[in-house]
Amino acid sequence: xxxxxxxxxxxxxxxxxxxxxxxxxxxxxxxxxxxxxxxxxxxxxxxxxxxxxxxxxxxxxxxxxxxxxxxxxxxxxxxxxxxxxxxxxxxxxxxxxxxxxxxxxxxxxxxxxxxxxxxxxxxxxxxxxxxxxxxxxxxxxxxxxxxxxxxxxxxxxxxxxxxxxxxxxxxxxxxxxxxxxxxxxxxxxxxxxxxxxxxxxxxxxxxxxxxxxxxxxxxxxxxxxxxxxxxxxxxxxxxxxxxxxxxxxxxxxxxxxxxxxxxxxxxxxxxxxxxxxxxxxxxxxxxxxxxxxxxxxxxxxxxxxxxxxxxxxxxxxxxxxxxxxxxxxxxxxxxxxxxxxxxxxxxxxxxxxxxxxxxxxxxxxxxxxxxxxxxxxxxxxxxxxxxxxxxxxxxxxxxxxxxxxxxxxxxxxxxxxxxxxxxxxxx
Numbered sequence: 306x307x308x309x310x311x312x313x314x315x316x317x318x319x320x321x322x323x324x325x326x327x328x329x330x331x332x333x334x335x336x337x338x339x340x341x342x343x344x345x346x347x348x349x350x351x352x353x354x355x356x357x358x359x360x361x362x363x364x365x366x367x368x369x370x371x372x373x374x375x376x377x378x379x380x381x382x383x384x385x386x387x388x389x390x391x392x393x394x395x396x397x398x399x400x401x402x403x404x405x406x407x408x409x410x411x412x413x414x415x416x417x418x419x420x421x422x423x424x425x426x427x428x429x430x431x432x433x434x435x436x437x438x439x440x441x442x443x444x445x446x447x448x449x450x451x452x453x454x455x456x457x458x459x460x461x462x463x464x465x466x467x468x469x470x471x472x473x474x475x476x477x478x479x480x481x482x483x484x485x486x487x488x489x490x491x492x493x494x495x496x497x498x499x500x501x502x503x504x505x506x507x508x509x510x511x512x513x514x515x516x517x518x519x520x521x522x523x524x525x526x527x528x529x530x531x532x533x534x535x536x537x538x539x540x541x542x543x544x545x546x547x548x549x550x551x552x553x554x555x556x557x558x559x560x561x562x563x564x565x566x567x568x569x570x571x572x573x574x575x576x577x578x579x580x581x582x583x584x585x586x587x588x589x590x591x592x593x594x595x596x597x598x599x600x601x602x603x604x605x606x607x608x609x610x611x612x613x614x615x616x617x618x619x620x621x622x623x624x625x626x627x628x629x630x631x632x633x634x635x636x637x638x639x640x641x642x643x644x645x646x647x648x649x650x651x652x653x654x655x656x657x658x659x660x661x662x663x664x665x666x667x668x669x670x671x672x673x674x675x676x677x678x679x680x681x682x683x684x685x686x687x688x689x690x691x692x693x694x695x696x697x698x699x700x701x702x703x704x705x706x707x708x709x710x711x712x713x714x715x716x717x718x719x720x721x722x723x724x725x726x727x728x729x730x731x732x
Contacts, residue, residue: 326587340598341601349401350402350412351542352400352416353399353538354397354537355539356536357535369392372533372534373390375529375533380402388400417526417532419434424486427482431465435530436461437457437458438461444517450511451519452509455509459506462504465508470502484497484498575624581702582695584702585695589687602682605679610680612683615687619691629648644703648696652696659692663688663689666684
């Protein structure tokens with residue numbers, strides 16, 4: 306029976322090990338190639354825009370602050386992360402977007418005024434884009450036409466309900482004045498007829514959208530808000546990686562050397578548990594990269610630094626666990642009991658240490674911007690993943706491996722019979 310249990314433990318360990326190795330080898334390169342890279346690693350497009358004064362209104366500092374806020378919101382809404390947005394002089398704004406495949410389309414989107422107005426037939430302004438709570442692109446199932454479904458905020462809902470109720474009461478059925486024109490940047494999108502008062506604060510904008518992507522881009526602009534002042538794009542050009550090819554290659558070499566030294570250190574000082582930790586780190590790397598890919602995160606050099614820091618913290622968690630296991634073995638516990646007790650004793654320390662780091666990352670994310678936020682995201686994601694791999698996967702692999710004949714020797718866990726005797730006070 307013991308032999309069957311041991312052979313079963315070997316088979317389970319082999320299956321888990323081969324699965325992790327196969328997934329790691331098969332998924333690593335596609336995940337890396339599929340990652341969005343930041344301006345420092347990939348390059349992108351540089352846009353310089355200038356706010357335009359009008360006879361009625363001169364550009365103010367408050368206008369520029371609002372313009373910067375709207376631009377940042379727009380870039381986030383259309384899915385271009387890690388932008389560089391900064392002021393230049395009194396009325397200019399620099400925007401740099403990473404990895405843009407179609408610069409002309411991106412420029413046309415971020416430079417669009419996106420001033421939405423709902424106007425009655427007699428010229429009364431009912432709503433503006435400020436009254437919107439949300440807007441998203443949909444497909445009309447009846448005719449497969451792209452549309453924008455919108456939801457109004459509390460104030461907008463009341464104004465729209467009052468206006469539609471007034472139109473229904475003032476004009477009879479089929480009267481052309483019983484309509485509300487929806488106008489974007491002084492161009493008519495649609496002029497729907499009001500059948501009955503609209504009190505739910507929801508509606509649909511249809512007409513004028515050639516593709517679903519066009520409707521989705523406009524919905525993103527409406528969510529981001531209209532530009533507070535007219536702007537003119539006075540320069541746009543492609544830019545290369547800010548780090549340069551040489552710096553990028555050196556960074557890759559540094560990452561590989563650092564990871565190799567960590568793996569070697571764990572093997573030398575912790576032997577068999579060190580090998581288990583290295584296997585867990587392979588799983589850790591794949592999980593983190595897959596999560597970043599799924600989140601469509603943009604990887605920058607500070608983000609890579611955050612990942613490497615979280616790798617170091619994952620190794621720290623394993624070291625804490627292994628030292629606790631050694632203490633339990635020296636106190637005379639069996640290997641399996643020492644493993645269970647070591648993980649239990651180490652959990653509180655690991656949890657407290659990682660929690661304080663995540664709190665710091667949360668502060669960086671909410672108070673920082675750009676690459677600083679990217680660092681905070683990758684660091685937090687790495688820490689959460691490291692806790693899973695160190696506490697769950699490592700424990701599973703250790704439990705399986707101690708069932709394999711020849712792998713349950715104490716010296717493989719860094720503890721000798723002499724150390725156990727010394728701990729007990731024996732000669």
